[in-house]
Amino acid sequence: MIKFLNFLGRTTTTGFTKLGRGSYFLLDTLAGIGSMALRPRLVVNQIYFVGVLSFLIIVISGLFVGMVLGLQGYYILSDFGAEETLGLMVAASLVRELGPVVTALLFAGRAGSALTAEIGLMKATEQLSGMEMMAIDPIKRIITPRFLAGFIAMPLLAALFSAVGIVGGQLVGTGLLGVDDGAYWSQMQANIDFEDDIVNGVIKSLVFGFVTTWIALFEGYDTVPTSEGVSRATTRTVVNSAFSILGLDFILTALMFGDD
Amino acid sequence: MQHSNTQDTLVGLFVAAGIAGLFFLALQVSNLSTFVEEDTYTVTASFENSGGLKVKSPVSAAGVKIGQVKSISFDPKTYQSVVEMAIYSKYENLPTDTTASVFTAGLLGEQYVNLEPGGSDEYLQDGSKIEITQSAIILEKAIGQFLFKSAEEKAKK
Structure with a gap:
């Protein structure tokens, strides 16, 4: 019994101290954003690393998700004789939910884990302490450009995912299953609202980009500087990112689409 | 800095593609085009x-x-x-x-x-x-x- 209470207390304390350290870390990172205007080169390099190299996986996943939505949607909608609304179904589910969420999950797996491993190894091989010895702030030099790059790349990737998915749904729907091409687009345009759907989707992807990059960078920075520590930190990045993305998605959806 | 140049181009392409995706969503998918009345x-x-x-x-x-x-x-x-x-x-x-x-x-x-x-x-x-x-x-x-x-x-x- 005492042991259990002991365990409970320790878990709570470590949890809260970690949250505290994470918040301080975030503040330091955000404080460095101003100096990035002087060195855009660093951010561009990182956008290449987290954005351009994630491009292919996002586009291919988007295409297949859209095509599957087209197939599944068609089978269900044709039961009700409402195949024409396929475009609306594909676009609404992609723009509102699947675009931001699946992109963020892929992003956490593809770019987040890489960021954690990179920074964790930098810490394990004492590159970060080396920088501090040379009076270079490792947060400004290493962390902030990566954070900014993740924050910029994520909404762009999510928009690409949704756009490619809608085209994929159209390929299957109108090419394979014979839904009318005009109906596919016009039903979509008539019912997808710019502010309610598109802008809210972009807001979601911004929030997810912020949170996943923050988690990835913090786990890397906070890692135990051993090879085992780095591997654990990488796992934690993916797991914690997935939890936060799905949890936040529920909260954001309840706030955005609740009062209709 | 040859490497850096191609990298710049790729980043530029990526950002352009992302923005094009956003525009596609705004103009082709949503009702924004009918807003401008x-x-x-x-x-x-x-x-x-x-x-x-x-x-x-x-x-x-x-x-x-x-x-x-x-x-x-x-x-x-x-x-x-x-x-x-x-x-x-x-x-x-x-x-x-x-x-x-x-x-x-x-x-x-x-x-x-x-x-x-x-x-x-x-x-x-x-x-x-x-x-x-x-x-x-x-x-x-x-x-x-x-x-x-x-x-x-x-x-x-």
């Missing part, structure tokens, strides 16, 4: 029952969309629903004896206001009121009346 003028109409009409529902004449519903309110004096419609200014010559009715697009489709122009020489102005209106057909009411009527006929026999 010119001036409108407001006409009101009172209905016994406006049914499932919503703000932003289309207002059409002869099947063409000529405006949208701006607001719907309940008038506690006449117990009618007052519907404000924004009509595009290029369709300014609607006669004053135009009939407004609430129709449903398809069996399960959304409801819209249909305007049937009359023969008057005077035209509706900003703020004027359409006098002749026809309420939405409420499906439950119609079915109820039908059942009631057929029961009555049976009783007569």
